[in-house]
Amino acid sequence: FLCRWPSLLKYYSHTDGVSWLEEYKARHNAGLEAQRIVASFSKRFFSEHVPCDGFSDIETLGCPSHFFEDELMCILNMEGRKGLTWKYYAKKILYFLRQQNILKNLKEYLQRPTDRQSFLEGAVLIDQYCNPLSDICLKSVQAQVDDITDKVRKVLRTKNPRHPSLASKAGEVPIPEVELQRQVLDAMNCVLYEQLKYKGNELDYYNSLNSYIHQVLIRRTGIPISLSVLYLTIARQLGVKLEPVNFPSHFLLRWCQGKEGSTDIFDYTYIDAFGKGKQLTVKECEYLIGHHVTEEFYGVVTSKEVLQRMVGNLLNLGKRESTDQSYQLLRDSLDLYLAMYPDNVQHLMLQARLYFHLGIWPEKVLDILQHIQALDPSQHGAVGYLVQHTLEHIERRKEEVGPEVKHRSDEKHKEVCFSIGLIMKHKRYGYNCVIYGWDPACMMGHEWIRNMNVHSLPHGPHQPFYNVLVEDGSCRYAAQENLEYNSEPREIPHPDIGRYFSEFTGTHYLANTELEIRYPEDLELTRATVQKIYSSGKE
Numbered sequence: 001f002l003c004r005w006p007s008l009l010k011y012y013s014h015t016d017g018v019s020w021l022e023e024y025k026a027r028h029n030a031g032l033e034a035q036r037i038v039a040s041f042s043k044r045f046f047s048e049h050v051p052c053d054g055f056s057d058i059e060t061l062g063c064p065s066h067f068f069e070d071e072l073m074c075i076l077n078m079e080g081r082k083g084l085t086w087k088y089y090a091k092k093i094l095y096f097l098r099q100q101n102i103l104k105n106l107k108e109y110l111q112r113p114t115d116r117q118s119f120l121e122g123a124v125l126i127d128q129y130c131n132p133l134s135d136i137c138l139k140s141v142q143a144q145v146d147d148i149t150d151k152v153r154k155v156l157r158t159k160n161p162r163h164p165s166l167a168s169k170a171g172e173v174p175i176p177e178v179e180l181q182r183q184v185l186d187a188m189n190c191v192l193y194e195q196l197k198y199k200g201n202e203l204d205y206y207n208s209l210n211s212y213i214h215q216v217l218i219r220r221t222g223i224p225i226s227l228s229v230l231y232l233t234i235a236r237q238l239g240v241k242l243e244p245v246n247f248p249s250h251f252l253l254r255w256c257q258g259k260e261g262s263t264d265i266f267d268y269t270y271i272d273a274f275g276k277g278k279q280l281t282v283k284e285c286e287y288l289i290g291h292h293v294t295e296e297f298y299g300v301v302t303s304k305e306v307l308q309r310m311v312g313n314l315l316n317l318g319k320r321e322s323t324d325q326s327y328q329l330l331r332d333s334l335d336l337y338l339a340m341y342p343d344n345v346q347h348l349m350l351q352a353r354l355y356f357h358l359g360i361w362p363e364k365v366l367d368i369l370q371h372i373q374a375l376d377p378s379q380h381g382a383v384g385y386l387v388q389h390t391l392e393h394i395e396r397r398k399e400e401v402g403p404e405v406k407h408r409s410d411e412k413h414k415e416v417c418f419s420i421g422l423i424m425k426h427k428r429y430g431y432n433c434v435i436y437g438w439d440p441a442c443m444m445g446h447e448w449i450r451n452m453n454v455h456s457l458p459h460g461p462h463q464p465f466y467n468v469l470v471e472d473g474s475c476r477y478a479a480q481e482n483l484e485y486n487s488e489p490r491e492i493p494h495p496d497i498g499r500y501f502s503e504f505t506g507t508h509y510l511a512n513t514e515l516e517i518r519y520p521e522d523l524e525l526t527r528a529t530v531q532k533i534y535s536s537g538k539e
Helices: 008-009 020-045 051-058 065-077 084-111 118-130 138-159 178-195 213-219 225-238 282-289 303-322 328-339 346-360 362-375 376-397 447-451 513-518 520-538
Strands: 243-245 251-258 268-272 278-280 423-426 430-438 467-468 477-478 484-485 501-503 510-512
Touching: 008 065, 020 084, 020 513, 051 084, 084 118, 084 423, 084 501, 118 138, 118 213, 118 225, 118 282, 118 328, 138 178, 138 213, 138 225, 178 225, 178 467, 213 225, 225 243, 225 251, 225 303, 243 328, 251 303, 268 282, 278 282, 303 328, 328 346, 346 376, 362 376, 510 520
Parallel strands: none
Antiparallel strands: 243 251, 251 268, 268 278, 423 430, 423 484, 430 467, 467 477, 501 510
């Protein structure tokens, strides 16, 4: 068992008394079940996004979930360029399973008393949800933070060998003397910003990696709120109780100089973790953002409010990301926000509009709209519009009759020169891409044709057009006269490559079963074309 599946050892606290034959059988059967489900997904969901209820048979698994996940990881880690379709759907299933589990952990976290809600744990949960396929765990992140804390203690020891934070149980009891607290913060600034070179990421501020705590630790850079969570956690482990401040435009921490719990904003020094731990007065805080703010913005906030701001940052980044056509970051951050505030009408409406725009999960769109109507009847205009068009979408989907099959031998297809799976290059824009569909003429509407200036092409819209997956992750519709064979074919790193292709041969992609059904005569043509192009090139 352990030779074949060594990654599962972590699930056994002890190996005595375990019936390994039964464990082996259970893992083997879970593997067969995972393979069966993965294999079924391509046939069931090739023509549409995996629907909300598409994962229902996974949620009712009769086998241990960690066995099922382990088999999915085995599929994803298969070597070589084969099994692309299996990897594509295994990734989707694993993404779903892990996010469901993380969402459950987040809800449990939010139900705890506030004094048991660690800021670091909250940041890790957000990180995990947005990166469910990455190996991120609280234990690992905490170990890295502990390592930094130990470095701070070493610096403190050289300055003050009797400092209370050096005691074995330091951190459990806050240090009362302000001067001793100051020594801790000075040592922290020395380690974080001078020795380890942490800094605010001013050059690439709007990179989502700045918001993920495990990336902050790897890259040693972040935005004000992520660096503040790290700074606050280390300070508290050393007996200095810093508090988070939801300051507009620039998240800060505050350090009490007066009576503990004081409501006077002038009893606090404010710390800018983004600005190398600089300590600020109230007036300097206003200089930092360039305008005056009322006293309420200097108040302490809860862990839930800190998470809300972190998720809000990701939401804004998700709206900005134009290259990600799946809007995955926006979808993930909306899920997180609504897990914390399930009745927020503004974000519910955004989620409904997003799913409607993407043409996915129409049944879920109707559920969201019904919830919005119950919460706020004044939204009936927008709700009614979306309900009408969503119902039309559902009806159109019911009327769809099987896949359209395109035969090369049809007279109307005689001008189509290229075939499915060929690696091409765009003559004008230079991007590399792979063909996954074609039409004998442009099938887009008049507005698209006008906006794309298709009529300026020598052959205009009356020439074959190709659906292509581009190396930058986008999907495009290119005219035949703008494409040419790629003299140096290479893999196209597109997230949807496995939806259409099962293997990369080194010169071209092989269509999977579902794509081959739609273009039954392309496979042989692609092979013949590749042999002709690349063998003559070698000669």
